[in-house]
Amino acid sequence: MANTGFIVWFAKVITLLICMNLKPLLVTGEQQVPCLFVMGDSLFDNGNNNNLLTAAKANYPPYGIDFPDGPTGRFTNGRNVADFLAELLGFDKYIEPFATVKGVDMFRGVNYASGAAGILDETSIHVGDRISMNRQLRNHNVTISHMSTLLGNKTLTKEYLSKCIYIDQMGNNDYINNYLLPQLYSSNHMYKPEQFASILIQQYSEQLKTLYLYGARKVVVFGKGGIGCVPSELDLYGTGDSVCINSIDSAVRKFSDKLKPMIDDLNSNLPNAKFSYINSTSIAVPDPSSIGITKLREPCCEISEGKCKHGGGVCSDRTAHYFWDGFHPSEAPNKVTAERAYTALLSTVVYPFDISQLSQL
Ligand SMILES: *[C@@H]1O[C@H](CO)[C@@H](O)[C@H](O)[C@H]1NC(C)=O
Ligand SMILES: *[C@@H]1O[C@H](CO)[C@@H](O)[C@H](O)[C@H]1NC(C)=O
Numbered sequence: 001m002a003n004t005g006f007i008v009w010f011a012k013v014i015t016l017l018i019c020m021n022l023k024p025l026l027v028t029g030e031q032q033v034p035c036l037f038v039m040g041d042s043l044f045d046n047g048n049n050n051n052l053l054t055a056a057k058a059n060y061p062p063y064g065i066d067f068p069d070g071p072t073g074r075f076t077n078g079r080n081v082a083d084f085l086a087e088l089l090g091f092d093k094y095i096e097p098f099a100t101v102k103g104v105d106m107f108r109g110v111n112y113a114s115g116a117a118g119i120l121d122e123t124s125i126h127v128g129d130r131i132s133m134n135r136q137l138r139n140h141n142v143t144i145s146h147m148s149t150l151l152g153n154k155t156l157t158k159e160y161l162s163k164c165i166y167i168d169q170m171g172n173n174d175y176i177n178n179y180l181l182p183q184l185y186s187s188n189h190m191y192k193p194e195q196f197a198s199i200l201i202q203q204y205s206e207q208l209k210t211l212y213l214y215g216a217r218k219v220v221v222f223g224k225g226g227i228g229c230v231p232s233e234l235d236l237y238g239t240g241d242s243v244c245i246n247s248i249d250s251a252v253r254k255f256s257d258k259l260k261p262m263i264d265d266l267n268s269n270l271p272n273a274k275f276s277y278i279n280s281t282s283i284a285v286p287d288p289s290s291i292g293i294t295k296l297r298e299p300c301c302e303i304s305e306g307k308c309k310h311g312g313g314v315c316s317d318r319t320a321h322y323f324w325d326g327f328h329p330s331e332a333p334n335k336v337t338a339e340r341a342y343t344a345l346l347s348t349v350v351y352p353f354d355i356s357q358l359s360q361l
C-alpha cells in the first residue's frame with residue numbers, strides 16, 4: 001500500500017513538473033531553467049518579512065503602487081531585480097516567498113530574501129526580526145526536505161537542484177545596519193574596514209559552500225555598489241550637495257574587491273561549481289538620463305526614517321527617480337540591473353558568466 005501511495009505521488013509530482021514546463025508562458029517565452037532560488041535582503045525580498053516582528057516591512061502603500069498585486073512586501077514601487085530575472089528566464093509567475101510557498105510550487109524555486117538580513121546574524125538586530133543568511137540556508141534545507149519527500153528520492157532531488165539558478169544578494173545590511181552604525185554596533189570599534197571585509201567574506205564563503213552542499217551548482221552573487229550614495233546615508237553623513245560619501249564607499253569597496261577572488265576560490269575548489277559574480281558598480285546605468293532618470297538623489301515617496309511613510313505621497317513621475325525610498329531603487333533601475341546581469345554588454349560586468357550563459361550550462 002505504501003508503495004502504491006508513493007508511486008501515485010511520484011507520478012503526480014512528475015506530471016505537475018511537466019505541466020509547469022509545458023504550460024504556455026505569458027511573459028517571455030520558454031522557461032530556461034526548471035527553478036530559481038533567491039536569497040538576499042530587501043532588494044530581493046517579496047514578502048518574507050510581512051509577518052515578522054520588525055520595522056523592515058514594505059507591505060503597505062505606497063509600496064507596490066506599480067505592482068499588479070499592490071503592496072506585497074517588495075521594497076519598491078513595482079518589480080524588484082529578482083522579479084525581472086524570473087521574467088527574463090521565462091518563468092510565467094514570480095518566485096514565491098518561503099513564507100507562503102506551498103506544495104509542488106516550491107519546485108519552481110523559492111524566494112528566501114528578507115529585508116534587513118545580513119551575512120552576520122547580529123546585523124540589524126535593532127530593526128527587529130529578520131531572516132539572516134544562515135536562517136535562509138536553514139529554510140532552504142526545509143524546502144529540500146519537502147522536495148525529497150515529494151519526489152521520494154534524495155539523489156533525484158539533488159540532480160534537480162543542480163539545474164536551478166540561485167541568485168544571492170547579501171552584505172548591504174552588514175554595512176548599513178551594522179558597521180556604519182558605531183553608536184549601536186561594536187564592529188566599527190573592533191575592526192578596520194579591511195578586517196571587517198575579511199570577516200564578512202570568510203562567513204559568506206562558508207555560507208555559499210553550504211548552498212553548494214545542498215545541491216546548488218549555478219550561483220549568481222551580486223556585488224555591492226553605491227551604499228555611500230543612497231539618500232538615507234547622505235542624510236546621515238553627507239555634506240551639502242555630495243552625491244556619494246567616499247569613506248563609506250571605500251569601506252564597502254574592501255568587501256567588493258574580495259568577492260571576485262572568493263568566486264575563483266569556490267569555482268576551483270568545488271567540483272562542477274559555477275559561481276558567477278555580478279559587478280554592481282559596473283552595472284550601474286552610466287547615463288541615467290538615457291533611461292529617463294533625472295532625479296538621482298531625491299526619493300520618490302514621502303520618507304519617514306528612510307522608508308516610505310504609511311499611506312504617504314509619491315512623486316509625480318515615478319520613472320524619473322532613481323530611488324523609490326531612502327534606500328531602495330525604483331522599478332526602472334531594477335529593470336536595467338536585471339537586464340545587464342542577464343545579458344552583459346561589457347565583460348567587466350560579470351565574472352565569469354552572465355545569467356543567460358549560466359542558464360545554458
Ligand atoms: C537539513 O535537514 C535535514 C532533514 O530535515 C537534517 O537532517 C539536517 O541536519 C539538516 N542540515 C542542516 C545543516 O541543518
Ligand atoms: C533515484 O534517482 C536516481 C537518479 O535519477 C536513480 O538512478 C535511482 O534509481 C532512483 N532511486 C530509486 C529508489 O528510485
Ligand SMILES: *[C@@H]1O[C@H](CO)[C@@H](O)[C@H](O)[C@H]1NC(C)=O
Nearest residue numbers: 256257260279280281282348
Ligand atoms: C567593477 O567595475 C568597476 C567599474 O567598471 C571597476 O572599477 C571595478 O574594478 C570592478 N570590480 C571588480 C571587483 O571587478
